[in-house]
Amino acid sequence: MSPRRPRFAVPSRLLHWLMAVLVLAMLFIGVGMAATVSARYGLLVSIHKPLGIAILVLVVVRFVNRLINPPPPLPATLPAIQRLAAHASHVVLYALMFILPLVGWGMLSAGGYPIVLCGPWELPPILPQGAALYAALRQLHTVLAYLLFATFLAHLAAALFHGLIRRDGVLESMASLKLEK
């Protein structure tokens, strides 16, 4: 029996799971489209761009929500090192979810590509066109995406560690379907 701990607020849980699906989809689409020459490439790219902007918007919403609905405190029994790892990994996750779409947007700007969202909706370039700038941002986009996937893996493993080994209610505070806190 896990001890009953305060849960995340409902909007926090909704945003977390929605973004979990979107970010994971984004990582898999991204790594797939960077390699493939199959007929799916065009479709993957046309999903990747608007999805990235959606994640950029959602992470801002989520940051504001976090200020309104602060997360429940971690159990006091959690060793200091795990507490530090938890906080650091969350900072990295938020930072990457914010920076990766911006790097993608900047990279397309520097490469002279139109930034098409859907149909005739386009975003303006945020950086001047330039070969070296494009190449650097394209490389950075890949490196940061791998870092985000690695951080996701650590996050997943830590969540399961809380749920299966420590059984301290931390997993349930996010993975609960109950409406009350």
Place this chain on the structure above:
Amino acid sequence: MPGDAGDLAGAPPKLSALATLVRLGLIGLVVLVAVAAFAYAGGWLSPDRLTQGRIMSAFDAQNGRHPGFRRNHAKGICATGWFESSGTAASLSKAALFAPGRVPVIGRIAFAGGMPFVPDDAAMVRSLALRFLPAGAEEWRTGMLNIPVFAVATAQAFYELLLASTPDPGTGKPDPAKMQAFAGAHPEFLAAVGLIKANPVSSGFADATYNALHVFRFVNAAGVSTPVRWSAVPVQPVAAAPASGDKNGLFDALITEVAKHPVQWRLMITVGQPGDPTNPTLPWPADRPQVDAGMVTIDQLSSEEGGPCTDVNYDPLVLPAGIEPSDDPILSARSAAYARSFTLREGERGAKPPSAVTPQEVRAGGKS
């Protein structure tokens, strides 16, 4: 643990060492499955899968490494001008550039193939790539070649053709047995080559007809979708082959011509019918009607060195609303391979030797 009585009171029963190990193993397994799925999506678990990287390697094997150059259509020059839309194609496509009026164009004229210093030869396939930039509206990029159909129907066949036509390091020539084996396995290739060989070849860049080899769909304001192909048909008469034999002879002839007067092509839209093939090796029936969408005028050429087309990826999937790709799989393959080529060459800019046609040569009016 003072001050956390709640945790202590509700602490779960201790796990046995074995149970802890099993649960840790389960966590490890979940992480491993996630990593494996990611690696699969990235193509790392299937070395036989055709990827952008393997297409690039095949180009390098055929042409040698030429840092900073396009992996295909490597030798070219920039061409600027405008498109004067007749408005006729607006009934087929809602794209802004087809409304009557003038749209700036940044183009590139090149030889197909990955060798940036290959001597000019009218027997080589030529290309005209155009970027239409309507003010305040979506741009359109398209590449066209002076052949009637594409030689292969899939990215895999294109890759196999690249391998089969790569010179053998021993003889310096492609192995005829490999080409024969490829042709034997791809009857559509032989049929397409027959059409390409039967197509009359013009002498230079200005008098060539360039065809978008792929089928697209035009969508009009009412939402009606029509299969189309398009061609740039020259206004200037077909001229005799330039006899200079110079390494940049065809480019110089074009530079000389544009120095005297602009060169022009009519953008002809061929209107298909439902059921017309989207396979790029197959032509459409000759009776399909054509619509004259307007005139492309090129009045200025420039070297790729600092030219306005150099940092442009003529990606066939950069399309405005009103032009959509068909189900031709080569379109996605081109888009993917072009993106990789673009990323490579932009990153290699510092190591790029000067392009074959230099700014001095263009300024001198074609005397190299």
